Every structure is written in C-alpha cells, then in structure tokens.
Amino acid sequence: MEGVIREGSLGNILLKSNIITEEDIKAALREQQALSCRFGEALVSLGIVAQEDIDWALSNQLDIPYVRLKKNMIDPAAVELLPSVLAREYNLIPLIRAGDELNVAMADPLNRAAIEAVEKATGCQVRVSVGLIREIREMLDHFFGPPVEPVSFGFTSTAFSPRVVEIVNADATGAKFLDYVLAYFIQSRLSVLSLQPLGDSVALLARRGGVSRNIGQLVVTHYQEFLLNLRKWCHSGNQTASNIRGIFNFNFRGQGHAFQVHMLRGLGGDLVTFKLHISASFPARFADLQLTGEREAQLRRVASGSGLVIVVHRDSDERCRLMDLLLAETDTSGKSVILIGEELGNGSRGFPRIPCRGGFHSECHGLITAALEHDPDILVIEDATEPESFIAASKAAMRGKLVLAGLDFKDMGSTLRHLLHFWQKHYVIPTYIRGIVSCRRVALLCPNCRKPMELSEDESAALGTHLPPGSYYKAVGCPECDLTGYRGSRYLLDLIPFDKGVVDAFEAAADGREIIGHLDTLGHRGSGEDGADLLKSGDISPEEYVTSILL
Structure with missing residues (x-):
C-alpha cells in the first residue's frame, strides 16, 4: 500500500496491528470518497472496525496512552x-x-x-x-454514584421559552440545542452566532446590525461531547486540528440553509462561529469566468499541448477546483490522464487518482516518477510546492507531458520568485513553462441594500492602502440577502502566458518585480485591475477589495 497510506497515519497503524487489511483500506477509501467523511468514519460505517479501534489508533497518532476502563x-x-x-x-x-x-x-x-x-x-x-x-x-x-439530578445539557437562556430550554436540556448530545439556536438565527435574521468558552461556562452570543448580545449560557459538562458531534455533523475533517471549518446543512420549515461553521481550539473548548454560507459555486466552464475573448483564448492555449502549467492558490480547495476546471476544458479525447492528490477529480470527467499528501514532507515526487512509468499524456499534481516534487513535475513536462502543477503561494510575485530560484539553480527551463494561472474570489455586494459611503483619508490609511478618498459602497444587509449584505461571488483570473516575450523577460530578470513591470508595460490585466473595476462600479466594498485582492 506504499503511496496510498502514510507512515504513522490512522490506516497505517491499524494495518500494522492486523486490525484491517489492504482490501479494507481500499474499501474505506472508496467509502470516504462517496460519503465525504474521514477515513476512520468510513471504516466504522462499513463495519470493518469498532469506534474503540479508531480511538486506540488516534491515541497512537497523538502518542497518548489508550485505556479500556475496568x-x-x-x-x-x-x-x-x-x-x-x-x-x-x-x-x-x-x-x-x-x-x-x-x-x-x-x-x-x-x-x-x-x-x-x-x-x-x-x-x-x-x-x-x-x-x-x-x-x-x-x-x-x-x-x-448516579448524578443527583437528571443529565442535562446545561443550557440557560431568557431568549427561549422555558419549554424550549427544557427540550434542549433533555438531549445531552446537543442536537436539539443546535436545531433551536439555528432556527433562532434565521428567525431573528442574525449575521453571526457564536459559542465562546469562558472557563466554567460557554457564552452564546448573537450578532445583528454590528451589535452583539448574550442570549444564553452553557455549562461545560457536555460541551466537549457537543464539539465532537458538531465536527461529525459538518464533516469538518481532522479532529485534532486547531482551526477547523465545515458546512452544516440545516432544514427550517421545508427550506434548506447552509451554515459556515468555524471552530478554533482554545482553553476550555473550541470557539465556534456560525454564519450563513454565501453561495460561491466555482465556475464550471471558462465562460463562467466572464473573460474577454482574447483572455479566454490565451487560457485555452496555456492549457493545451505539452509543457508545465503552474496553478497557484493558497487555499488547496480553490486550487484543486481551478485545476479541475482547466482539465475539464482541455481536450482529453484519446489521451491518458493521471491525477496525483487527495482532492482532485471532482470535475465532470473521471480519471485515475493516486492519493498523496502535499507539503514539504510529502512523497509526491516519488509518485510523479512512478506515474511516468504508466506513460500518461496529462499529469495533474495537487501540490508540487515541495522542491523535489516541483523538479519532478518539471522533468515530466520536459518529457513531452502536459503537467498541471499546483503551488501553495499567495500571488504571482512570490510564484515568479520561486521559479527564478529554480531557473538560477538549473532545475527548470523557462521554454517548457506554458504559463501561470491563479484566481481570487470576491464577495459581491447585495444590489438591493448596498449603500454609498464616503472614504476619508484616515479610513483609507486604516485599510493600509492607497485608495483615493471618494465614494464607494458598503454592505448593509436586508431580507433579500439574509442580512449578510452580500449576494453571490465572482472569481477573478490571473494569467501569465509564457510566450517568447515573457520567457525573454524571465531569463533576463533579477527578481519577480521586473517581470511584473514588463507585463505592466504590455497592458497586462489581472485580478487587481478587474477588482479595481468592480470597486469603482460599486459591486464590491473597499474592505473586500483590500482583503481579497491586495492582501
């Protein structure tokens, strides 16, 4: 199972202990993909192991003893x-x-x-x-001895009726609590609902119109159990991570509502925040990016033929979606395609996928070399940031393959500096690079309730930017947008095709700024220019422009 499970992983520990077999791992990986759950949950769901086996293996991962109590x-x-x-x-x-x-x-x-x-x-x-x-x-x-009083979830509140509080407290799992507080969120048209541990209690805070107020308290007795359940309910992944996020789908009076759930580990329990999820469906086609005809043609040329296409984004989910989009718009008829990564392959076409964890301690470079033995025409690599993985991806492109390689960088400037370093070390040949592709998502203001605002010099300075003082728009919130102030989102493309002019500028450049300067003289447009246009037209706020485009 080399390349499928990592040394020290949950599956590796269970396999070495003869609790599961290689066939069990394959079945669990298929179940994990189908249910979008954790690997351990997939094993339990299939009846391969008991929850006790998972707890024991997790204790091994954390290097903490596991005991069965007698x-x-x-x-x-x-x-x-x-x-x-x-x-x-x-x-x-x-x-x-x-x-x-x-x-x-x-x-x-x-x-x-x-x-x-x-x-x-x-x-x-x-x-x-x-x-x-x-x-x-x-x-x-x-x-x-048994508790003197019946088990209670420990919720107190004057914002809910005594009967509702009684119903909530009768369920120690916290499921009823979650149902009622999210219903309250919708009925009261809140913008944020949060649970804040305060030592011996947990405060329930509701925010609306920029004002927060305390609407209830929880004792901490069942809070940890509730947090474990919440992670399962919103499929939030790694139980031990300090910063967890997920989506909780809630049905209220026959209407579905998706909530963003953010969990930040703290002393005494996690800080939990609920917000309504702003629709942000990723473009399914190039046409959905609203590009000019020239830029769409450039993008199609970059994602065709052979060579290295570098796909950049700090968020691995967004990076994988962009790579899936490029692959979906690439002609793959009669071609062999191999995907290397955990999250790739969610497009409309099905291709073989090899699980791999990226980052600076990955086995990705070995898998790239192994995949080449199967003679693919197109190789898609979720995370080739680690130097050996990037070198392996470059070599694959030199062998006539079309390689889509993901890199974990925040912008084009840092990506160009990375490429220049490898060019100076003779690890990459610029003529084999087809281009660099990235994107940024901006939240669009609700056209029904956006309001004009005057940005003063002091406010511009507080944003840490050089936005000229003047008239802009801000989010307010209304029933049409569920008081979020936003209505949908848009993805803005960054694209640098490595044509002869760019390759010449790259080979002569001392740093990434010189290449960006060369592109500016040619009238290059990217997410910065597109974002500035949306700011001027009142489609995004100054804060959104700064946080999503400039930072």
Missing part, C-alpha cells in the same frame, strides 16, 4: 482526590496516584483547561490517557 484498574484513593462535579464536568476519571503524579483517563486529552483544573484541585502533575466517554461515565457512576 473497575479493578482504578484506585479509589485516586478517585477521592477529585470532586465528582469536576470529574463529570470534564468527562474524566483518576486512575492511580504515584507520588506527585496523577494518571487520569479523559475523553478529550487535548483539553488543557481540564488538565489545569485537575492539577489545581489535586496539587498533582497530571499524566493523561485516552478513554471512551461511555466507559468514563460508567466508572463515574460506579465510584461517585
């Missing part, structure tokens, strides 16, 4: 060191004390606030193990 392995004297309220609040139980060290089983071993609370209450240094939340609660009931 009564005889827990020292009652250690349990007595901790108040039952604190143990239930953070879903943990002491196992044994050895001198000044206290071993504790926790459902969330990354909850630093819980560890600090135990250390403060016991005066001991805590050593953490991973335990199942179900088994931890069984042990808590055994040693402390």
